[in-house]
Each structure stands twice: as C-alpha cells, then as structure tokens.
Amino acid sequence: MNTSRSQSYRNIGLLSAVQALGGSSSSIIMSVAALAAVGFAPDPSAATLPTTAMIIGLALATSLATMIIYRLGRSRGLMLGAAIGIPAALLATLAVVLGNFYLFAAALFLVGVSGAFMQQVRFAAADSVDPDLKSQAISWVLFGGVAAGFLGPQLSVTTRTWIAGAEYAASFLVIAVLSLLSVFVVAFTRLAPTRVPGAPAGRGRPLSVLLRQPEIVTPMIGAALTYALMTLIMVAAPLAMVHFCGHAPAEAAGAIQWHVVAMFAPSFVTGAIIKRLGAHLVTAIGLLLIIVCAAVALNGISVGHFTVTLILLGVGWNFGFIGSTTMLATSYRPEEAGRVQAVNEQVVFGSSALASLGSGFLLQVLGWEAINMLAIPLAGAAILLLALGAYRQRLA
Known part of the structure; x- marks a missing residue:
C-alpha cells in the first residue's frame, strides 16, 4: 500500500499501545481469574474453567471478528471489539461480587470474544504500513506485550482488595477501564481500508x-x-x-x-x-x-x-x-x-x-x-x- 512513513509509524505506535492495553487485560485474567473463582466454584478443581471459557470464546469468535472488521473497516471493527470488553468486564466484576461461578465463566467467555478482535491488531498493522515495514510492524506492535507482562499482574495485585468483601472483583473492573482506553486509542489510528470478502469486484x-x-x-x-x-x-x-x-x-x-x-x-x-x-x-x-x-x-x-x-x-x-x-x-x-x-x-x-x-x-x-x-x-x-x-x- 502507499502511505507516508510518518503515518506508518503513527499506526505502529498506536496499535502497540492497543496491544499493551489488551494484553494487560489478558494478564490480569491469567493472574487472578482462578484465584477469584476458587472461592465460589462448585469444586476447587473447576477454578480454571472460567479462564478456559475465555480461550474458547476467543477461538470461536476469531472468524466472526475478522469478517466484522472487514465489513466495518479496521478502525471501527477494532473499536467495536474493544467496546465488547467493557460490559463483559463489568459482568465479571458483578459475578465475583455475587459469587456466581457460571455468570463469571460467561463473562470471561465474552472477554474472549473481545480478545478475538484484538488479535487482529497485528494484521491491521501489517496491512497499514509500507511493504518493507511489514515484519517490523508486526514485531513492534507485539512489543507492546512487554508492558502488558508487567502492567497486568501489578494492576491485579494493587486492586485486589479495593471492593470490600469481594476479593479480586476490582481487578476485573480495571479490565473495563483498559477496554475503554483501547477504544479511544484505536479512534486515533488511520488504518488501511478493507475490501469486503466476497464482493463482486476483486474477489481474488x-x-x-x-x-x-x-x-x-x-x-x-x-x-x-x-x-x-x-x-x-x-x-x-x-x-x-x-x-x-x-x-x-x-x-x-x-x-x-x-x-x-x-x-x-x-x-x-x-x-x-x-x-x-x-x-x-x-x-x-x-x-x-x-x-x-x-x-x-x-x-x-x-x-x-x-x-x-x-x-x-x-x-x-x-x-x-x-x-x-x-x-x-x-x-x-x-x-x-x-x-x-x-x-x-x-x-x-x-x-x-x-x-x-x-x-x-x-x-x-x-x-x-x-x-x-x-x-x-x-x-x-x-x-x-x-x-x-x-x-x-x-x-x-
């Protein structure tokens, strides 16, 4: 594609920030979801099932997320995906407060659906820069995960007791804030236009x-x-x-x-x-x-x-x-x-x-x-x- 170098680097920087925010949400779930669930799970051995529900949600929604992004456009599609994470995280917070295991698993499934959209960030970067920058764009965007590796676990520990009587509930409230920030960051990107799969012209x-x-x-x-x-x-x-x-x-x-x-x-x-x-x-x-x-x-x-x-x-x-x-x-x-x-x-x-x-x-x-x-x-x-x-x- 033809785009200016400055616009390419702008896209890379913004999408790297989105990767850091989305990765922090995943890190929070990997760090504390099982610990939060073990207190109200029907059996302690089932405490990891909500985390698995998130991964299943991500896996099942990947194709749909990709198609939606190509229908709405990259920026709007990614904003929609990030926005789904807001009610999902609020639902997870409520589930922890109520001690409802099945509601918690359903909420993390929806977080996984949101994550399916965020997995398209690396392709959005590769398709929105000059051809000779594709490999760097993918790697630099994923470099945002370094911040997520430190930020997510630290946020989960810091907010663990913020909601009295519901340990870790506030950690999932943080995910809603991170999702909202992702929506705003994506709004400033100028990503390459998409072509609708199956359109009459240029089907490939x-x-x-x-x-x-x-x-x-x-x-x-x-x-x-x-x-x-x-x-x-x-x-x-x-x-x-x-x-x-x-x-x-x-x-x-x-x-x-x-x-x-x-x-x-x-x-x-x-x-x-x-x-x-x-x-x-x-x-x-x-x-x-x-x-x-x-x-x-x-x-x-x-x-x-x-x-x-x-x-x-x-x-x-x-x-x-x-x-x-x-x-x-x-x-x-x-x-x-x-x-x-x-x-x-x-x-x-x-x-x-x-x-x-x-x-x-x-x-x-x-x-x-x-x-x-x-x-x-x-x-x-x-x-x-x-x-x-x-x-x-x-x-x-």
Whole structure:
C-alpha cells in the first residue's frame, strides 16, 4: 500500500499501545481469574474453567471478528471489539461480587470474544504500513506485550482488595477501564481500508484454492503449532511447579511473569532479524527454541529449570509466531486478506484452546515430563515443513 512513513509509524505506535492495553487485560485474567473463582466454584478443581471459557470464546469468535472488521473497516471493527470488553468486564466484576461461578465463566467467555478482535491488531498493522515495514510492524506492535507482562499482574495485585468483601472483583473492573482506553486509542489510528470478502469486484482466488497454496498453509501450521505448544507447556508449568514439585505459588508466578516478558521483549528486534534471515528461518529457530526448552524441562525440576524453560518457550513463541504471521501477511492478495486471516485465526486459536483444555488432563495422566516429550516431535515436524517451504520458495 502507499502511505507516508510518518503515518506508518503513527499506526505502529498506536496499535502497540492497543496491544499493551489488551494484553494487560489478558494478564490480569491469567493472574487472578482462578484465584477469584476458587472461592465460589462448585469444586476447587473447576477454578480454571472460567479462564478456559475465555480461550474458547476467543477461538470461536476469531472468524466472526475478522469478517466484522472487514465489513466495518479496521478502525471501527477494532473499536467495536474493544467496546465488547467493557460490559463483559463489568459482568465479571458483578459475578465475583455475587459469587456466581457460571455468570463469571460467561463473562470471561465474552472477554474472549473481545480478545478475538484484538488479535487482529497485528494484521491491521501489517496491512497499514509500507511493504518493507511489514515484519517490523508486526514485531513492534507485539512489543507492546512487554508492558502488558508487567502492567497486568501489578494492576491485579494493587486492586485486589479495593471492593470490600469481594476479593479480586476490582481487578476485573480495571479490565473495563483498559477496554475503554483501547477504544479511544484505536479512534486515533488511520488504518488501511478493507475490501469486503466476497464482493463482486476483486474477489481474488476462492478459499478452496487458497488453502491448497503451500505458501499459505505452511505459515498457518507454523503459527498453530507454535501457539499450541506454548499454551500446552505454559498452562501446565505453574501447576507442575506448585502441585507436583512443591514450589511456592510466588515462585510459579515469577516464572510465568518472566515467560510473558520473554514472549514480547524480543519483538523489538524480531522484525529486523526476519529481514536479514528470512521468515522461514526465523520461524524454524523459534520452534527449535521450543525443543530446547523441552529439553531443559526434562533435565530438572528446580525453580531455575522451570524459569529457563519458560523464558526459552517465550522467545521461541515470539520468533515462531511473528515469523509465521509475516509469511502469511505476504502470501495473499489484498482482496483475499479477510478470508485468509479468518481461517488462520480459527486454526491458530482453535489449536490453542484445545491445548489449554488438554494441558491439565495430560499433566494429571501423563505428567510434566511427558508433556515436554510430546512437544519435541511436533516442533520437529513443523521445522521440516518449513524447510520444505523454504526449498520450494528458493526454486520458485
């Protein structure tokens, strides 16, 4: 697309702020949702179900969110998505005050729906800058997650007792404020216009044809496996630390915080690395780091082992996810963007939801070591697929 450099950087900066605000909301939920629910859950083992409801809401709404954004336009679509988070967060606050578990799960499901819109921020950035800035735009926007890694948990702790008799209720009230701020920030963006999928003019290739293109399918698989493996190990890690290895909850929280920082901190340079090495190689390096993180986990269960494992997992996710997104963002025509992105989001976050649902079960049945052993061949298979894709690209 043709746009001025100043406008490109403006979009990147504003969308990075949106990423920080949305990521902070997710961090709050990951930090305290289970702790809030355990007091009024029908059974303590069900305390993590509201968090899983959020992930399911995100996964189910990804295609619809993408299509709505392409109907309304990027800015208006993202504003709508952020706005959905306001009543959802208020409902979650009310659920905690009333001690209503099922209302709480429903509220977090709606928060996940709002999050489905926010996942389109990286594509909005890539499609609204000059072509040579695509990889940097994706990585710089995701760099906003570094702020979320620190801001979200800190806000949840600070506001924990603000509403008397309803511990953590105010933490969800904060999410409503963050969602409102996101609406205002998005309003100042000037994003590229969208083309309605299925419009009579400029339809592009049919979806059945697009999904037979290796340059489209390969990054989808790469992103899906990267996200699913990250979710599988990340969700299991704190449970393994506290309930299987006897570490303190504070130590588990510290390891997770470093993991979140590692997920987003490399984003400052990932785009430049992709420009130098290529998206295929950077994605493969990310998956290789996930293999290394699994190997570290298999060699010890100390706090240090868990922390290093989660840091490597975070960096591996960063390289794998941004590399895959960059590959996908350059594989389709503008008029095909809505359809391709909708399918990609469904595949990626559907895989993540399945990994989240299966993580606790696999930990109980097979154990922490088995989860990490499972990650190694899956990541290895994805690396081979990327190597084949790079070979085909070189031949072309």
